[in-house]
Amino acid sequence: MIESLPFALLVCDARTLTIVEHNAAASAFFGEVLASSRPLRSLVGHGASDFFPDFAETLEPLQRRAVETRETCCADELRVPSPGGERFVAVTVQPMGVDEAVMYLMVSLLEVTQKVAGRERQQYLQRMESVGTLAGGLAHDVNNMLFAIVGHAYLLRARNEMTPEALGELDQIDAAITRARALTAKLLTFARGGCPERGPVQVNETVMETLRLLSGSLGTNVILDVSLDPDLPLILADSGGLQQILMNFCVNARDAMEGRGRLWIRTAQEGSSVLLEVRDSGPGIPETVRSRIFEPFFTTKRGQGTGLGLSVVYGLVKNYGGSVTADNARGGGARFTVRLPALQD
């Protein structure tokens, strides 16, 4: 009977919590979860802790509670760490017994990874949206103040009594204003997506042009591996923005690889999207860092970076109606994938 159930079901001994029976859906699920660590024969005779120590840490208290209270216990989203990315299950533990004694526990597991991922994506987009509103407002106000500073500095410069020393100080003020304006411009690009004027853009051409510009700053120890789809459709964007996107990826990759390694750049058509992928042979992005890299001012390069590079990328891609994701490639390095809507002809 339990064999035909569409969700994973385990029957566990109430005292030892070892599995006495399970259906095919359970071995399929746990087999998938464990796929890249070790093959799964049978679950019978084992406790969850034999296979999944981390998962058992949350499952076993639920099982014990069901034994003690003799009531059905549930958890909506238990985390199941897996080498292919974490997964989530809704768990119900139902005690079964004769008279007062609980002898077995029926544990049903329903995978809810998709639901959790969808919700997290939604929350992420909302967070980025509110950070965008905040950043845009801030940049706008700071710009207004900068204009006032620029104006007064200009008036000061025009005064007769300015000594060469005083003019030197004014040069310092001007230089600082230029840096501050570059910073607010980046914040505005994140908040509003940059240049509003868009036209048809040849992605491959822009990629080659950008790589020519970059050749000096990447150095000779970064080997480029470029693979461009010759039949790529056009996109609606501005080539300056697209250039900024690619530059930020390449410079970040160079930093991650400490100036030495391989950089793969690929364009391709994928359905009605144009795909631009940049992958490097660096150490990759740690999981804890990955969820924050597109936020303005998030940087792990203390004192060296502003943390605005990828937020600019995010703003531009969003403005082009596309999407950008970051993950680590099989070889370990970071991989950034941009998908932009192809222009229909």
Ligand SMILES: Nc1ncnc2c1ncn2[C@@H]1O[C@H](COP(=O)(O)OP(=O)(O)OP(=O)(O)O)[C@@H](O)[C@H]1O
């Ligand atoms: N290719 C990569 N490999 C590993 N980590 C990366 C890579 N690209 C970005 N990161 C991480 O993402 C963070 C944010 O990147 P972002 O470009 O926004 O800022 P930054 O490079 O630190 O500063 P700035 O762009 O102003 O120089 C980096 O500090 C780094 O931790």
Ligand SMILES: [Mg+2]
């Ligand atoms: Mg950067």
